[in-house]
Amino acid sequence: MQTPAPAPVQTCLPAPAPAPVRLGVLGCGDIAARRTLPALLRTPQLTLAGVAARDPARAAAFAQRFGGTPAASYEALLERPDVEAVYLCLPTMLHARWAGRALRAGKHVLVEKPLATNGADAERLFRLAGERSLVLLENFMFLHHATQRTVSGLLAAGTLGTVRTVSAAFTIPPRPDGDTRHDPEVGGGALLDNGVYPLRAALRFLGVDLSVAGAVLRHSERYGVDLSGSVLLAAPDGAAAHVRFGMEHHYRSWYEIQGSAGTLSVEHVYTTAPDHAPVVRLAVGTDHTEVRVPAEDHFEAVLRYFAAAVRDPSRAAPGLPLLGEESRRQAALLDSIRGAARRVAV
Structure with a gap:
């Protein structure tokens, strides 16, 4: 009796990586x-x-x-x-x-x-x-850092309850004469340079339907640009965000989210160094904990995201449409902030 030939071995080779x-x-x-x-x-x-x-x-x-x-x-x-x-x-x-x-x-x-x-x-x-x-x-590199995924996970799990307020600040020390941030012809000024970071954080945590409830801009008569500012934003449900920015301050790169059940905050969040392991400080009731986030180069993270979106947009969805909508609303809010702001000449 002849022994039947063995069945061919089925091999599953990994799909080739897409070209860079x-x-x-x-x-x-x-x-x-x-x-x-x-x-x-x-x-x-x-x-x-x-x-x-x-x-x-x-x-x-x-x-x-x-x-x-x-x-x-x-x-x-x-x-x-x-x-x-x-x-x-x-x-x-x-x-x-x-x-x-x-x-x-x-x-x-x-x-x-x-x-x-x-x-x-x-x-x-x-x-x-x-x-x-x-x-x-x-x-916006900070949106692609592991810190953001950690915070988003905590919010999605309901750890803070319902989000009521967001406070966010990005401020840097005074710039020397000749710095491009002082040149209105190239788009200088604190609002466009560092104000967009806490503004973007507010849009991420309170949603894109924010409106400007009030704003103050300190405007330099010498340079012709805003040196600092503060904006109050309102969400349809009454939640609010207070964002601060400037280039005449002690350095700060921070946000805090306060909910009905807890509060979290993160330092060095917009300009995270590649070897820095961020700490999310979390308070729920009387319990205070620290959630440590692995170090990551967020420049590499955003480049990987961009490449994945170019090669296969479905890999970036639903994040890509959300990022686009946030960018649209952010630009519209810049118009509203300039229109509503009380300008103080300095």
Whole structure:
């Protein structure tokens, strides 16, 4: 009797990893050199294809340091077929203009905050991205840190009860003369530079239907920009947020969420160093605990997220639509804050 042949062994090979997203960089700003491009070199989901700057020599120096091919101009980089996506690291007032040009050139866009200085520009850009099925992501790194996932998990579990108030502050010491934050022509001022961080935290924890109940801006007559400010935001259910920002203060990078059953707070939350292990301080009733979060480079985290969204938007959903809606509302709130603010000349 003949022994039957063994059945073939079924093997399940892992799906090949998607090809890295070929990224072009528009603008060789300080944050790109210090943090974003070093993080990109550690992120296998992306590869640097090209670099463009106003000064071609600066683009060549960046390419020599980080890789990629220098382009003769911003326009030349956007025309390159080997560039799938772009990272915009330009002065604030140029963000919306070049984000629009990149989207019209068929490129996915990661843009430094704020994406837009007004609501109309933000709406136009997200509409354009949607029409062309392109990813448009405003670069708020702190939203992609493990701290945010920890806090979101605590809120979803009902640990704090119903959220009643959010307090958030991002303040930095005075800047020297000549600092671009003092230049209104490039979008300087505390509201656009650091005010958008606590504003974004309020939108994340209280929802996007916030309105401005009051605002104060300290306006420098010397520089022509706001040096600091404070804003009260109201949610439809009566919950409120108090956000503070400025560049004439002791350093603070913090938020606190107070609910009907508990309170949590986190320090160094917007500019978390890659080797810093944050601590979420939690008080529920009379119990006080500390939830430790592993250290993480949030520049790498946002780059991984962007690459995943470009390759497979479903992997980023539902987070990507939420991020887009928060960006839209944030830009609209900037209009409302400027319109409602009591300006104090200093």
